[in-house]
Amino acid sequence: MTSPHGLSAVAPPVDRSGTNFSPERQTTGSTTGSADRLTTGPTAADRIGSSVIRDLLALTERPGVISLAGGLPDLDLLDPERIRAAADHAASLSGAHGPVALQYGPTAGLATLREAVGERLGVDADEVVITTGSQQGLDLLARAVIAPGDEVALQEPAYLGAVQAFRAAGATVVGLPGDDRGLDVDALNALIAAGNAPRVVYVVADHHNPTGAVMSPGRRARLRELADANGILVIEDAAYRDLRWGPPTRPLFAPRSPVVHVGSASKVLAPGLRVGWMTGPTDVIDAVLRLKQAADLHTPTWNQLMVAHMLDDGHQPRHLERIRTAYRSRAVALADELTTRLGDAVEVTAPDGGMFLWMTTRDGTDTDDLLDRAIEVGVAFVPGSAFRTRPPGSDTEADNTTARLAFASRPEEQLRAAARRLAEVWRP
Ligand SMILES: Cc1ncc(COP(=O)(O)O)c(C=O)c1O
Numbered sequence: 001m002t003s004p005h006g007l008s009a010v011a012p013p014v015d016r017s018g019t020n021f022s023p024e025r026q027t028t029g030s031t032t033g034s035a036d037r038l039t040t041g042p043t044a045a046d047r048i049g050s051s052v053i054r055d056l057l058a059l060t061e062r063p064g065v066i067s068l069a070g071g072l073p074d075l076d077l078l079d080p081e082r083i084r085a086a087a088d089h090a091a092s093l094s095g096a097h098g099p100v101a102l103q104y105g106p107t108a109g110l111a112t113l114r115e116a117v118g119e120r121l122g123v124d125a126d127e128v129v130i131t132t133g134s135q136q137g138l139d140l141l142a143r144a145v146i147a148p149g150d151e152v153a154l155q156e157p158a159y160l161g162a163v164q165a166f167r168a169a170g171a172t173v174v175g176l177p178g179d180d181r182g183l184d185v186d187a188l189n190a191l192i193a194a195g196n197a198p199r200v201v202y203v204v205a206d207h208h209n210p211t212g213a214v215m216s217p218g219r220r221a222r223l224r225e226l227a228d229a230n231g232i233l234v235i236e237d238a239a240y241r242d243l244r245w246g247p248p249t250r251p252l253f254a255p256r257s258p259v260v261h262v263g264s265a266s267k268v269l270a271p272g273l274r275v276g277w278m279t280g281p282t283d284v285i286d287a288v289l290r291l292k293q294a295a296d297l298h299t300p301t302w303n304q305l306m307v308a309h310m311l312d313d314g315h316q317p318r319h320l321e322r323i324r325t326a327y328r329s330r331a332v333a334l335a336d337e338l339t340t341r342l343g344d345a346v347e348v349t350a351p352d353g354g355m356f357l358w359m360t361t362r363d364g365t366d367t368d369d370l371l372d373r374a375i376e377v378g379v380a381f382v383p384g385s386a387f388r389t390r391p392p393g394s395d396t397e398a399d400n401t402t403a404r405l406a407f408a409s410r411p412e413e414q415l416r417a418a419a420r421r422l423a424e425v426w427r428p
Contacts, residue, residue, distance in 0.1 A: 068379065068418055074408055108130065113307060141288060157211065181215065201235070202235045207244070234260070236253050239267055334348075348360075
């Protein structure tokens, strides 16, 4: 059974053992028992566990729950007329082989979309690959550049979708510390100095998932230097980059640098279209293209045509302004209600973009326990422990004092109500 979001609708019970929310939970999602397994393993699927967050999202589907768990954009802010116009445009195009939207297309993506993306990134269209969501970009990249046993360093806590892609490719994931200025580049330097230079560094430099941090200009420059000097490939995941209401930043990516830029239409248009893109060093892009051919031939033509149309229809700047303004007031409302209700017991970030507040409890309240009680009163969030990459038993600083609260898809009154409910069940 699947939910409207395509998530498993079999909601696991809230389990105080932590099993449902523990990153170490390893299942293949198969319904066959171990005795009659059809895969002989170890396969790529065996290298990754089930997604803790997917399990959690299933829970939040319960009626009446105000979910601050999933990072869903608010699609009510997207003009329906505009979507219709983009779909009509896609349907109306006719080529040498019939309706373009319904025909096979090039593996690298449609020229119109590659041009629109290339223009935004300051590269030629032929340096851009269109992917089926940026998640596919991460998966293809992982398989293109990682050999089993290679190390991938990233900021801990981390976006688990990326961790899963790297692990499936056989990478050893190394979690590095970070703070409100992003990945701690000195920690990366120490790793390199100890003779353990990773093959890849993965960064979400703008509005990090889950912490919301923006990497400082100094750290960006240092990361580029370290990558250059040590033959490290940097993957810049820019999924949230355009959701900014704070000061502008410079991307890590620059032409002819060892940086791959991965972008997405999901957060700025609609995730259901499954359109993402990447650009980077030619050999990496070539390898990605070979793998994409094997993976899905190309990203759905209809969806690419719709996105190309919407990036160019003249409404995108206004739409971005609209979602930034709405998300900003939502972030402020949620932070304000939490601090009004909980005072010094809680610390929340003041994000200048993205979709997430990062909350730290200051009075010993355990966020795994809090989630159990929160679900009972109709609120869901993702506890910080879910974003940990370290294997079981090795986590010296168990993270049970943090949580990610997604504010983007809920109106302010609901966010304030969620904060009030959390305060009711808050227990140090
Ligand atoms: C940091 C980050 N990167 C990539 C993705 C994947 O997004 P999509 O495949 O929809 O482009 C997500 C989704 O939430 C994300 O948070």
